[in-house]
Amino acid sequence: MRKDLFENHRTNSIVIGVLVILFISVIYLPKSIWDYEDELREESQARMITVGGAERLHYQLSKSFTPDTDQLLIVVNNVRDSLIAASLDTNYSYWGPQRVALTGKSISVNYNAEYTKYYEELHLKLFKLLDPNHNMDPQSVALFLDSIKTLFDAGNYAGAKELELDSIMLSYDVSDKYDILYQNIKTSMFNTLTGSYTKYPEFSNPLVDAVMDSLDANPELSGRVDFAEIYDGSVRVDFIIPFNFAENIEKTKLALKKQFIIDSYDSSTYGDTLYEMAVSEFLIQNDTLDMMPELLTLMYSDTSEEVIEIPVEIKVEDMAIALAKRRNTLYKMLSGYDEPSTFIADYVISVAMDSLDSPNAGIDSIHLDIDLTDAIFPINVRKNLGDYFHKVSLDQAYYKTSVNLKDLDWNKAAIEVVEFIAHRLRQKSDFKKWQIVEAETDTFHVNVFDEFMRKYDDMNMKLYEKLSGEFTNVFDFAFKVVSEAEHLASVDTLDWSGSQIIEFDPDTILVDVFPKFMEEYENTFTVPRDTVVRIDDSSFHGVWYRGKIGVTQDFSMDTLGFLIAAVNSEYQYSFEGTDSVRSLNILEKTDTSRVELVYYGADKYIMLFTDDSLMENLFRITDELAAFDSIQIDSLSVISDEFVAGTQEKDLFMSKDSFGGWQDTLINKKYVTTQLFATYLLEAKHMQCSITELPYRVTVRNNVNLAIESPITRPIRSMRYLFFTQVDSTHGSIVDGEMSWNK
Numbered sequence: 001m002r003k004d005l006f007e008n009h010r011t012n013s014i015v016i017g018v019l020v021i022l023f024i025s026v027i028y029l030p031k032s033i034w035d036y037e038d039e040l041r042e043e044s045q046a047r048m049i050t051v052g053g054a055e056r057l058h059y060q061l062s063k064s065f066t067p068d069t070d071q072l073l074i075v076v077n078n079v080r081d082s083l084i085a086a087s088l089d090t091n092y093s094y095w096g097p098q099r100v101a102l103t104g105k106s107i108s109v110n111y112n113a114e115y116t117k118y119y120e121e122l123h124l125k126l127f128k129l130l131d132p133n134h135n136m137d138p139q140s141v142a143l144f145l146d147s148i149k150t151l152f153d154a155g156n157y158a159g160a161k162e163l164e165l166d167s168i169m170l171s172y173d174v175s176d177k178y179d180i181l182y183q184n185i186k187t188s189m190f191n192t193l194t195g196s197y198t199k200y201p202e203f204s205n206p207l208v209d210a211v212m213d214s215l216d217a218n219p220e221l222s223g224r225v226d227f228a229e230i231y232d233g234s235v236r237v238d239f240i241i242p243f244n245f246a247e248n249i250e251k252t253k254l255a256l257k258k259q260f261i262i263d264s265y266d267s268s269t270y271g272d273t274l275y276e277m278a279v280s281e282f283l284i285q286n287d288t289l290d291m292m293p294e295l296l297t298l299m300y301s302d303t304s305e306e307v308i309e310i311p312v313e314i315k316v317e318d319m320a321i322a323l324a325k326r327r328n329t330l331y332k333m334l335s336g337y338d339e340p341s342t343f344i345a346d347y348v349i350s351v352a353m354d355s356l357d358s359p360n361a362g363i364d365s366i367h368l369d370i371d372l373t374d375a376i377f378p379i380n381v382r383k384n385l386g387d388y389f390h391k392v393s394l395d396q397a398y399y400k401t402s403v404n405l406k407d408l409d410w411n412k413a414a415i416e417v418v419e420f421i422a423h424r425l426r427q428k429s430d431f432k433k434w435q436i437v438e439a440e441t442d443t444f445h446v447n448v449f450d451e452f453m454r455k456y457d458d459m460n461m462k463l464y465e466k467l468s469g470e471f472t473n474v475f476d477f478a479f480k481v482v483s484e485a486e487h488l489a490s491v492d493t494l495d496w497s498g499s500q501i502i503e504f505d506p507d508t509i510l511v512d513v514f515p516k517f518m519e520e521y522e523n524t525f526t527v528p529r530d531t532v533v534r535i536d537d538s539s540f541h542g543v544w545y546r547g548k549i550g551v552t553q554d555f556s557m558d559t560l561g562f563l564i565a566a567v568n569s570e571y572q573y574s575f576e577g578t579d580s581v582r583s584l585n586i587l588e589k590t591d592t593s594r595v596e597l598v599y600y601g602a603d604k605y606i607m608l609f610t611d612d613s614l615m616e617n618l619f620r621i622t623d624e625l626a627a628f629d630s631i632q633i634d635s636l637s638v639i640s641d642e643f644v645a646g647t648q649e650k651d652l653f654m655s656k657d658s659f660g661g662w663q664d665t666l667i668n669k670k671y672v673t674t675q676l677f678a679t680y681l682l683e684a685k686h687m688q689c690s691i692t693e694l695p696y697r698v699t700v701r702n703n704v705n706l707a708i709e710s711p712i713t714r715p716i717r718s719m720r721y722l723f724f725t726q727v728d729s730t731h732g733s734i735v736d737g738e739m740s741w742n743k
Helices: 005-062 069-087 113-128 138-153 178-194 201-217 245-252 264-270 272-289 316-335 342-354 385-401 410-426 452-468 475-490 517-524 647-654
Strands: 096-101 105-111 159-165 168-174 223-228 234-240 260-262 295-301 307-314 365-371 376-381 433-438 443-448 498-504 508-513 526-536 539-552 563-565 571-573 580-583 594-600 603-609 615-622 634-639 643-645 659-666 670-679 697-701 705-709 716-720 724-728 733-735
Touching: 005 069, 005 508, 005 517, 005 705, 005 733, 069 096, 069 508, 069 517, 105 113, 105 452, 105 475, 113 410, 113 452, 138 159, 138 168, 138 178, 138 385, 168 385, 178 201, 178 376, 178 385, 201 223, 201 376, 201 385, 234 316, 234 342, 245 316, 260 264, 260 272, 264 272, 272 295, 272 307, 316 342, 342 365, 385 433, 385 443, 410 433, 410 443, 410 452, 452 475, 452 697, 475 498, 475 697, 517 526, 539 647, 571 615, 643 647
Parallel strands: none
Antiparallel strands: 096 508, 105 498, 159 168, 223 376, 234 365, 260 307, 295 307, 433 443, 526 670, 539 615, 539 634, 539 643, 539 659, 563 571, 580 594, 594 603, 603 615, 697 705, 705 733, 716 724
């Protein structure tokens, strides 16, 4: 049987073709997916920028941001539409205070036992994050912690426990390291009193107890106080000699040199050598005599080997301060802390200096057992030390023991406390960190963390979804619905359960429509389109004359409601005092003035005013043909708005009978690069993520802090082309105008 080579060739060709297609697909398809991911991300970020721009317009109109994107769309677009309508009707104005109607909402909910249980579970979960503790007075806190310490020292006292204190049954959780928590109180107080640190309770606790006992006996005790003979024994002090300790010893001597008074002749003749001799001699005498000398006599040998006696006076008070600073600097280098007493500091520094020649200096830690039987400790008793001791007791041990009433109704307490805190924070209250909350169930210490309101908002959105079966990303609306449901369910006269309808009546929002709103709207909702290069040709600025009107200035300024008297006998124009206004162009106006046709009662006026509304001139329109002896009739030329024409249109305009003339001609032929922009309208789609079609999360805090966030909280994976996966992660956020993707 003959082998068909052609058949094999065809099969191979097919296989090769398929492999080529697969190879191209592996290269092209992932890139197309990545490009599409980028396109979706850029679209979402552009929409977030649009929402931010709309929020700024809303703030300019109402002096507030809004987390409700439906309201945002209605307010911004309704004002725009009303201004367009007003521009087409000369008898209608839409400037100043206006009311924008909002839509009412009807929400179908199912308020049942399952929802009630979910409501309690979420509140309890958030409540536990606050580390709630039963509130006690300082004396009770100290008694409680001491009682636990006694029981703990007796052995096997850890875990969930109960105790009756002042006829109140308490439940709490004792850590297996409670002794450390309890000791932290004394250690923190020791550090506060001395500025130093020790890990030996035998040393710190008697000192702290002595101070607290002295404070109980004398509540007015404060400032620097010397405590002696409070510890009978030795204490271990650990330190390490840093590698640059010797160098710093010499540096600390520089401050000592300033405390010597040497004759100016000797000082200038012998220079630094004399001061170095003075420091060396002073330190020897100070250490040997254990007292500070007031005068030194230096024996200096000059170049002729003649010995000269040089007297040196010492600034005793300044030297004492300099020595204390030097001691503290050196001790802090060795131990990391200020010195608890001069006795300890001098002892440790002396040992460190003697150890400088040791080969292990700067490497190994050194410890000393120092006898403190006769030591004196200068203690800084700060004001309100008792209050500080209470705070340290709470922070170090009490809060970590989770003390609460034994028969506490946790579900009820959770709802009371969580709603109370949220109410305080919505009122711009600085209610953070450890706070006291008084509820019907108990009075609590709670630790209000920074993200509390965000978690509270998340909770309400979950409750709204459970209640209505629909998702919302507007936390403010979710809170409104959930709160209304709880209110209706709590009314005794209502049987409010099962399927119900919550109605929110239509409301209005007061806005202040400013003259440049349309300009702001168009500038906000624009996108770059193209960059074009063109040749600038001659430009002709022209107008058509519309005719003349008769005017007079025979009237009293003070009788006109649209004029406000200003300084220097001038008047300020207020359009709010008119029946209506419309724009008007007259030939006689100056380059800086603006003109409006003012309707006031049965009369019409032509008002010329500057940008600050200061009146430049005022005319009342009258019959040009009237002839009254008491009225001087003038006329004004009314013209159209200016228009711009190029060379090709010039002859076309000049051929019209109504053409008035050219105001200006600019001949400047050159190449011009122009960035073209396209405007767009604010639409509902701009409020939604381009992938999930969920609304962006808009958060407003304190009415000035605005955040716009992508609703994508975790990567979304979608299968593409059977084998590939498209992954869309969060598209970022805009917080107080700062875009996360620009960081």
